[in-house]
Amino acid sequence: MTLAVRAEHLAERMDDPDCSETMLRRTYERFGLVNRAVACWGRVYRELIRPELAALERAGHAARILDIGCGAGDVLHRLIAAARRDGFAVAGVGIDPDARAIGAARPGPGVHFRRAYSRELVDEGATFDLVVSNHLLHHLGADEFDALLADSARLGERLSVHSDIARGRLAYAAFSLGALPVAPGTFLRVDGLTSIRRSYTPAELAERLPAPWRVERPGRFRLLAVHRPVSPRILP
Template sequence: MTLAVRDAGLRELMDDPACDPARLRRTLQRFGLVNRAVSCWDGVHRSQLRPFFAGLGRPARVLDIGCGGGDVLRRLVQLARRDGFVVEAVGIDPDPHAIAVAKRADFMPGVAYRQVLSQSLVQEGERFDAVISNHLLHHLDEVSLAGLLYDSEALSSGISLHSDIARGRVAYGAFALLAAPVAMGTFVWVDGLRSIRRSYTRAELAAVLPDGWRVDSPGTFRLLACFDHTSTHRSPSDRG
């Protein structure tokens, strides 16, 4: 096994339609702990979302694509409202198990979940101020990644922020050691390590992003694909 090359052909256990549904449910629930520890969304809120919401001067709509159990979306809404912003949010995921877990979580007014693909929202003419995703990019093949970025541009009138892991030996070793205590009865440990092997380096991600996108590093072992629709005067149709 080597981390020098992205292992795009490696499959995560939770992506298997025949995986144990009870173990999948526990995995989705446990992601709340994992994401708070590693995903750096509190920092992204402070550096990206909070200034953006402040500049809007009106209530904001946020979309989380591939929301899983919804923990990241709920956390961001909580942070925004704590800062005095009025935010409504929608989390979408094609997996019915994920949407079921999200809907069973603590009720938060103004936060809804739908079992739907982002392209369906584009076709519906939906628009949001901010579009986000967490740990989604490394799951996608080249065509699906291009589709996600296209949909992000079509659905957001403000900013798009897609957060993922930065592949590396230190990240792999640290996760292997630290995730074990919270992984029992879930796919977290095995799939977390596979996720790192499937993930991009900063240079690799920058190379596959379309014009107008950039890659930030919001924290150790983290990458953030960013697009600012307010400063980039280009519609998705301009990409051909």
């Protein structure tokens, strides 16, 4: 096993349509704990998302957030809850092509989920103020990666943020040990380690992104692909 190059050939067990439904359900249920521990969305919200929400609020606009590849929706619910605690008017939509993920997602006030690809929303003419994803980039083949960036640039009128893992030996070792308490009965540990092996280094992601996308680092083990439109929606 090596971490020197991306292991693009590996597949995660939970992506297998014939995987254990019980283990899959438990995995979705515990994603929230793992994402809170490792995904740095608190910092991303404070430094990138909240300033955009404040600008929209000053202009009298309620914000709309799209979560692409939302899984069971824990990240979207967390962002919406944080925004509402700060007094912002906000609604969220989560999309995922996997019916099992949408089945595990729980709608709430102003938070909706649907089974869809981002291209379907583009074709519908939909737009959002903010577009996010979590642990999606490393799942994608080359063409899918390019399509996601293109769709995000069209859907996100003010900001797109795709958060993923920064591949490295320390990240692999830390997750291998840190996931043990929550891993029993789930795919979290084995798929998490596979995810790290499939993920990008900062240099690899920077080389992969076209302008004006850029790489940011909210934490030692995290990467962000960030896009701000050249001509964002003008607020009054």
